[in-house]
Amino acid sequence: MGSPMYRQIAESLREQIESGKLKPGQQLPTELELREEYNASRNTVRDAIKWLMNLDLVETRPGQGTFVVQKIAPFATTLSGDPGSGDGVIYQSQVSKEGRTPSSTAPQVEIQNAMSAVAVELRLSEGTQVVSRHEKRYIDGTPWSLQTSFYLRGFAAQGAETLLFADDISGGAVKYLNESLGLRQVGYRDWITVRSPNATEAEFFKLPADGRVAVFENFRTAFDQTGSPMRVTVTVFPTDRNQFIFEIGDVPGPQPSTEDHKS
């Protein structure tokens, strides 16, 4: 083997984890014990553990020990649906259907200058004013997603004043915009990327401060009957507990179970 010692130690431990000899949640030998077992220095053993930590196979708890990670039961979100329904309503009904309890904070409403990506989606020049409505969403009390919707500033002036109130819009914003401005949502485009979380997101989702766990960022641009973008919704989900489902054409239910699998 030409590979360095810490990799060999990591490999040995990895095999024990993946073979099930070390089970999820179980404590690994301490650094001192591993040091004797593999005839290496403590620092080298620590390098092996850091490697496994980057692979999301183990986690360390100061004062306690090193443990095999427990995978979080993932939550699957179906992004396809009725082209005319709002996101909040869909998400909510979907979560309830799985017997979990959703909740969210009251929206935090601000008037901002549109940042680059939002301006592009709404076809505005960068810096144009938009109304931003930000919510934190939870499932069964644990942080699930951070969502911000952006609307043209003009909507509020043209009769949709409720957009500026820091309350849930009962029945959903889509329905409200239809009633107040005659805007009908006829379709949307979802755009999904993965990136490292920023500090705010890492803290809210209780993700490790290093960038190990990435987040999904979903841009949903909704279009009205004239083909103009009427809203952009940006939602951030941790990748370690979320999956997405899209259904096209005739698809029989129910959704598949979300169990683990390997290739």
Added chain:
Amino acid sequence: MGSPMYRQIAESLREQIESGKLKPGQQLPTELELREEYNASRNTVRDAIKWLMNLDLVETRPGQGTFVVQKIAPFATTLSGDPGSGDGVIYQSQVSKEGRTPSSTAPQVEIQNAMSAVAVELRLSEGTQVVSRHEKRYIDGTPWSLQTSFYLRGFAAQGAETLLFADDISGGAVKYLNESLGLRQVGYRDWITVRSPNATEAEFFKLPADGRVAVFENFRTAFDQTGSPMRVTVTVFPTDRNQFIFEIGDVPGPQPSTEDHKS
């Protein structure tokens, strides 16, 4: 500040990167120089750099130095489309449309026992035989995705022998199954997750051997006119160069540009 020294050094460098003082591709000071600049030991400086590496802000090249990462120009795949078209055909036309050149290896065909996740999707008991067709896909010569399609073993016996040949099926497998067996694809379900790459994937995509860059895993289950699953396609894409787009209802083209953005 109660934070450890290596975090402070990392923070200082992070600010220089995000403010643009250190530009993408540019070399950072060497470990020796940083050691003097921050009055820390070489190992402490290295810890700071490892931290930035986990955040995907820098990369190290042995014998050369440490550099600010260059983001790869992402490629966006639209997963919604004609419910009756095959994946290969869609992917191909889509890539060509953006002026990039797709290519793929000849399929590697095997008869396997269905692994857990595939068996569930195809509604088989685990271990049932399936035909697996595996391809490597490239865009402009760089590795783009690994794709494996699974079909019932019985299909080949019932008149779709071409499934067993290690050649591209001209016109696509969907069309072929329609002509040979009368199976019509009427819809599909895409299921998207993110996980660490395995060793094979890391090597093919030239991803760093530690698990820094995750991969998308897309399970596409296609259904025929009787509502039965007729195929499962598993495609793996690196998250650092891929994005997905789904369109529901009436959505005006073209797709948005895939430029970078921050929240």
Added chain:
DNA sequence: GGGTATTTGTCCGTATGTATT
């Protein structure tokens, strides 16, 4: 090709701090 300087990678030992039990 060979040799040398530079730079990061691996490995060791030690000391001290911090979190948990």
Added chain:
DNA sequence: AAATACATACGGACAAATACC
């Protein structure tokens, strides 16, 4: 308070990769 276990920080030595002459 004491013991245990991981976290931070230092110093040193040699290996391996790269670039340059």
